[in-house]
Structures are given as C-alpha cells and as structure tokens.
Amino acid sequence: MLSDKEREEIEAEMARYPHKRAMVPEALRIVQTHRGWISDESVRDVAELMGMSAEEIDTIASSYNMIFRRPVGRHVILFCDNVSCWIMRSDAVRDHLVKRLAAGPGETTKDGRYTVLPSACLGDCHHAPVMMVDDEMHGNLTPEKIDRILERYT
Amino acid sequence: METPLTGNIRPDREPPSLKEYEKSGGYRALARVVSGLAPAEVTAIVKDSTLMGRGGAGFPTGLKWSFVPMGVDAPPGPRYLVANADEMEPGTFKDRVLMEGDPHQLVEGMIISAYAIQATTAFIFLRADYDLAEKRLKRAVAEAYEAGYLGKNIMRSAYSLEMYVHVSAGRYICGEETALLNSLEGKRAIPRARPPFPQVSGLFGKPTVVDNVETLCNVPHILANGAEWYKSLSLTAIGGTKMYGVSGRVNRPGWWELPMGTTVREIVEVHAGGMRPGYALRGLLPGGASTDFLVEQHLDTPMDFTSIPKVGSRMGTGTMIILDGKTCPVAFVLNLLKFFAHESCGWCTPCREGLPWVARIVKAIEEGQGEARDLSVLEEHCVALAPGRTFCALAPGAVEPLQSALKYFREDFERHIKERGCPWRAA
Structure with missing residues (x-):
C-alpha cells in the first residue's frame, strides 16, 4: 500500500x-x-x-532505464560504458570495480551496499572515465580512485 | 571574442543567483519583449538571426516557431514549449554545462520563446541522471516565480506562463522529440508519425514547440542585442557562437564556446591542445555518436551546419569524439552499435531487428569470427537503415559511424577477418 x-x-x-x-x-x-x-x-x-x-x-x-523493477543496494553505481569512456580504458576500471565488489553489471553486493549498473553516456566526457554513485559524479577514474570512492559510502 | 552563452559560467562554483544574473543583464531581454514586442515580432527577429537548432538537426528555429498556428487559426486551449534537456547522445556534454553553469539563462530563453508562440505552459524535460542540473534549475525556476518572471502577468504584462522541471525516467529515445512528447504524456517513449508535426498537434494534442537547451539559451542574447549582432558572432552564414567539445586522447579534453564555423583543426589542435604524446589522430566523430567519421583530410573544414555535410558528415551536437591510433576502429564502432541496439525502442522492425544484427556481425569481426562477405552485409544494412526506412532517426544515426568506418578504416575490418582477431588486442 x-x-x-x-x-x-x-x-x-x-x-x-x-x-x-x-x-x-x-x-x-x-x-x-x-x-x-x-x-x-x-x-x-x-x-x-x-x-x-x-x-x-x-x-x-519496464520501458525506462531508471525505474528499477528489481531490488537494488543502498547505493546505485551507474558506470558509463559508452564510447568516450571506453576510449579512456573504462573497461580496465570497470573490471577493477567488479572484482573489488564481487558484483558484476546488474548485480548487488552481498552486503547490500552497492548495485552496479552499466549506463549510457553520462554527459561528462571530458572527465572520462566516469561513474555516478547515487546523485554524485566521479570522473577521471583510476583503480586507486575507485578504492577511495567506495570507502565513502556506507 | 564574445561568449554570450558562457560569460556567466564559473566552472566548479555555484551558478549565478537571480541577483547576479540580473546584474549581468539578465531578464532585460524579457522586459523588452513583454513590454513592447508582439509575438510575431519576436519570431521575426529570431528568424532574421539565422539561429538554427543546436540539438543536432540544425533546423531554423524561427521557422519552426512560425508553424505554430496563431491568431484566428489558433485552436483554443493550452499550448506548450518544451526544452529538450534529455542530453544523452554519447560524447555530448554541452547542455549539462549550460544548465549547471547558468540556469537562469535557459529559464529566460524559455520564457521569451514561450511568449513568441504564446505558450501557456513550459516544461524542461531533463535527463534522469542530471541531478545537479535538476537542483539548480528548480532553484532558478522558483526564483523566477518569486521575482514575477513566471506565473500570472509576467512583469505586469498580459502574458502568463507556468514552468515545470520534468525529470525523465531515463531512455535515450526520449531525446527524439515525438518520443519525448509521449514520455511527457506518461506513456512509453516511442516516436510518433509525422505529420501532424508537434507545432500543430504535439503535447496532449496541442500546439507544441520542442527546442534544444543550447538553442533556447541563445534567445535572450538575440533579443537583447539584435539579429545583426548575432550574425556577426559567426565566421559563416549561420549566425551565433557554438558550444564545441572534445573527448578522447587529447591534451585538454573540454568544452569551448567559439564562433560558429571555427575549423575542426582549430578546435582539436588549439583549444583541445592537440593529441597526447604517443597518440596520433586517426579520425573523429564531429558531433556525437550518430555522425559519420571525419579524417585528417577534413580537418580544415569549418564546424557548422552547412560545411560538415559537404565532407560527408553532420555537425550534430558539435561535441567531437576522437579516434586515436592506439584504439581499434572496429571495437570503437562495436561500442557504438551495442549502445544503439540496446536503446532501440523496438517500435519499428528495421531498427529493432537490424541494429542487433549489425552489432552481432561487428562483434564477430572484432572477435576473429568474421567472414569476407560480412562487409557487404554490413553495407547493405547501412542502406536498409538509411533515412526513410525507419520510423525515426535513431537507426539512420546509428549506421552513420559504421558506413563511414567501412569507408575510411576498411583495411582494419579486412585485417580482423584475415588475421582472425583484433590486431590491437594481440599487440
């Protein structure tokens, strides 16, 4: 209700x-x-x-990307996999993220903290590679930077 | 050099408040319009300015407005202005800059544009993920209501307008103007047949104009300074400045407001600082993912709506994506095609079935499973998904980078097939 x-x-x-x-x-x-x-x-x-x-x-x-018909974690990570980020080797950063969280695209971490979703271009291409955590943008991502960002959310 | 659109923008700081915006000359154009110009006069000035739609299609803005039935032809009831703020074209980040950096500029541009077509309600159709822009636009709209620039009897004139920020639930096809209207009506975002055009029968069946954010941001400056001034900003026949951007392996990826018609070379080599050491430029998409590749020989072409088509592409959004020598062109195109196949709304068969098919073939080539005849199958699809074969422009846009990649980087496709794998992965 x-x-x-x-x-x-x-x-x-x-x-x-x-x-x-x-x-x-x-x-x-x-x-x-x-x-x-x-x-x-x-x-x-x-x-x-x-x-x-x-x-x-x-x-x-079901026709909209940002309506979730399955449960998500406490924080949603939108990871850009579009061309401008891909050129800047977003694949390597994503692989690090997935390994670190033990949750692939579309999955939620065991502790329910994060859900990782691949996203269309987030419109911040001059800071590629980028991702959003909830409503915050994070750009110029590196594996080290990912580690620091993930510490910030509980 | 004048930069009317970005003069107030202070990156990484709060945007101008209403007071600061007014101090920089803001809302003076609106005052002039509501106190002394007829709607048709506003449209005539915008027509004279040669302003063309900055969403990518480059349609003359004043002409678009003039299709809205006015006076005795006007149907009774509401009419609408919609700002297309659903920026989602891969590689495009210009409208974000304008909305986050100077939200009142968009609000003022919308009020003046709404006045020109005598709209009763204006919507900002904003992309779901643009949270910062949402916050800043909502604040600007609230401030504008407070100051009497929105609501009943704007600046004590007879004109009234309501404005709302509508946050999308997220889908690339919402950027297509008729799909956007369906979405705003609460439906699935699928394109509509035209005619009727939205100017006659748009949102809720009423006369509607949909304009891009950057387009609308130009309007206050045109009304404040006149059509002749606006034309003088440009290096070519089409007036104004343009928000250009570059992403990829350049020294300084970013955005710049420059005279319309600045060459591709100047944007890449001067403003973006040229390629990073160790990276050579192999090609570029001039204006987002739905445009044909340009290569070295095209660098001296002016970036505008008429010059870029002469060399086989489109200016699109004006934000370039650079393909460098260390990036596989086949994988580059595959990334684009996977995106377009995923974002096809499924309404028409050529797009729904054709794009995944094309993406599968390019994937097979990239992974070393390609066959010699695949290239002709891809070429056939570039024709089968051309403009006029599909319901909207999504699929034709999707095959633009593919058809030009087959032309300029054909040997790379052939090498993948012959060597049964990607030379870039092996290296």
Whole structure:
C-alpha cells in the first residue's frame, strides 16, 4: 500500500498535467525514491491510484532505464560504458570495480551496499572515465580512485 | 571574442543567483519583449538571426516557431514549449554545462520563446541522471516565480506562463522529440508519425514547440542585442557562437564556446591542445555518436551546419569524439552499435531487428569470427537503415559511424577477418 506521504507527493505533482495518466513515470519515480525499487505490489498500488491496470503501468515502468523493477543496494553505481569512456580504458576500471565488489553489471553486493549498473553516456566526457554513485559524479577514474570512492559510502 | 552563452559560467562554483544574473543583464531581454514586442515580432527577429537548432538537426528555429498556428487559426486551449534537456547522445556534454553553469539563462530563453508562440505552459524535460542540473534549475525556476518572471502577468504584462522541471525516467529515445512528447504524456517513449508535426498537434494534442537547451539559451542574447549582432558572432552564414567539445586522447579534453564555423583543426589542435604524446589522430566523430567519421583530410573544414555535410558528415551536437591510433576502429564502432541496439525502442522492425544484427556481425569481426562477405552485409544494412526506412532517426544515426568506418578504416575490418582477431588486442 502506498504511504500517505507517497500519495501526497504524487497528488501534489498532478496539477501540472491535464491528464492523470501523464503522472505515471513521475509516480513511479516518487515511489522508488521512498522504497528503492518498484515491486509488483507497488505497480498494483500505482495502477489503482491512476485508475489503470497493473499491466499498463508495467509496460511503462519496464520501458525506462531508471525505474528499477528489481531490488537494488543502498547505493546505485551507474558506470558509463559508452564510447568516450571506453576510449579512456573504462573497461580496465570497470573490471577493477567488479572484482573489488564481487558484483558484476546488474548485480548487488552481498552486503547490500552497492548495485552496479552499466549506463549510457553520462554527459561528462571530458572527465572520462566516469561513474555516478547515487546523485554524485566521479570522473577521471583510476583503480586507486575507485578504492577511495567506495570507502565513502556506507 | 564574445561568449554570450558562457560569460556567466564559473566552472566548479555555484551558478549565478537571480541577483547576479540580473546584474549581468539578465531578464532585460524579457522586459523588452513583454513590454513592447508582439509575438510575431519576436519570431521575426529570431528568424532574421539565422539561429538554427543546436540539438543536432540544425533546423531554423524561427521557422519552426512560425508553424505554430496563431491568431484566428489558433485552436483554443493550452499550448506548450518544451526544452529538450534529455542530453544523452554519447560524447555530448554541452547542455549539462549550460544548465549547471547558468540556469537562469535557459529559464529566460524559455520564457521569451514561450511568449513568441504564446505558450501557456513550459516544461524542461531533463535527463534522469542530471541531478545537479535538476537542483539548480528548480532553484532558478522558483526564483523566477518569486521575482514575477513566471506565473500570472509576467512583469505586469498580459502574458502568463507556468514552468515545470520534468525529470525523465531515463531512455535515450526520449531525446527524439515525438518520443519525448509521449514520455511527457506518461506513456512509453516511442516516436510518433509525422505529420501532424508537434507545432500543430504535439503535447496532449496541442500546439507544441520542442527546442534544444543550447538553442533556447541563445534567445535572450538575440533579443537583447539584435539579429545583426548575432550574425556577426559567426565566421559563416549561420549566425551565433557554438558550444564545441572534445573527448578522447587529447591534451585538454573540454568544452569551448567559439564562433560558429571555427575549423575542426582549430578546435582539436588549439583549444583541445592537440593529441597526447604517443597518440596520433586517426579520425573523429564531429558531433556525437550518430555522425559519420571525419579524417585528417577534413580537418580544415569549418564546424557548422552547412560545411560538415559537404565532407560527408553532420555537425550534430558539435561535441567531437576522437579516434586515436592506439584504439581499434572496429571495437570503437562495436561500442557504438551495442549502445544503439540496446536503446532501440523496438517500435519499428528495421531498427529493432537490424541494429542487433549489425552489432552481432561487428562483434564477430572484432572477435576473429568474421567472414569476407560480412562487409557487404554490413553495407547493405547501412542502406536498409538509411533515412526513410525507419520510423525515426535513431537507426539512420546509428549506421552513420559504421558506413563511414567501412569507408575510411576498411583495411582494419579486412585485417580482423584475415588475421582472425583484433590486431590491437594481440599487440
């Protein structure tokens, strides 16, 4: 069931749009902010609020990269694997990250701290290779720098 | 040299507050517009300025606005302006710089543009991962409301406008303007058929203009200083400055606001400081991943919307990606194709089926499993996925680097096939 806070936040945003349905991605984002991911139950809850079927909600949810339909760790690492980072040998940095966390792309660490997701170009190509941890950018990555960054999140 | 777009930008520091933006001349163009210019006059000035869309297509902005039905032709009800801030083209980082560095400039540009088409509501469709830009834009929009630049009766005029920052749920295809509109309506992001064009029937079926962030940031300066001044900024027939960028093995990767028409060579050799010691330039994509390769012989070409097509590519976003001599061109193209195959929205068959097919063939070549006939299969796909064969520009853009790589780096493809592996990996 959606919390009062989630419901309130979703309803507050609705005024922007002439149709309730336009709120679906935004509603999913709000629920995800509170819960970390979108479970089947959350899909049904959003469907009920929007007056749509769960299938309709899921077809939207599953088409966006940043709506997570599986649980993620406490922190999400978006690792850029696009061309500008790849030229700067992001592969080697990614291999170090994966080894260090023992979690590959799409996987979560055993302690639930990190989920590693490959990402499209993060738009910071002059600092390649780059990654984001939650809402923070980290650029000019090296294996040593990765080690230091990973210490900072609990 | 004048740098109107980036004059206020202080990298690694907070952007100008509303007060600071006003002090630098901000919102004076808006005051002039709402107090004394008719919407059609604003559009006429922008038309005269030769401003062309900076998202990559280079369509004349004033002309685009003029397609919105006005006056007696106008349908009743709301109309929309949307800033396409879904920057996600690989190798492109210019709109981020503008939004993080001077958010009020975009807000002012949007209000003036919205006035020109008499929009009632404006959306900034922002990429999901641009958290810092989100924070700064939301603050700027709130400040603009507070100061009376947004909301009812802007600067005591008869014009009213609401503006919202809409954060995307993330998908490359959202950058395509009609997919963006579907996404903003809460649907899956798939492109729409045209006609009708968005200017006539766009967001929620109402007249809508979608413009790129950099395009909109030019608008206040054009209205403040005039079309002639704007044209004088450029070295070529198309007016203005341009946000250029370079990534890859150069000495100083980065971005620069330079006169439109600055040559590729000057951008790479002077501003980016040339190639790093030990790395030679083999080629470059002039404006993001969806543009054809240029090579050494093209370096003296001006970077603008008309000169780059003459040498077989497009200026695109104006942010270059450099292919150096120590990087395998086949693997470079494979990286791009894997991205495009993954981001195909699946709506039309040639793109959904064709791009993974092409990516698989290039992967096989890169891994030493290629066959001689693969190159002609790839060439066939470059035609089968050309403009007009697919629903939108994603697949045609995806095969641009491939078709030009087959032309300029053919021997590298052939070597992979003949030697049954990647010479760069063996080395």
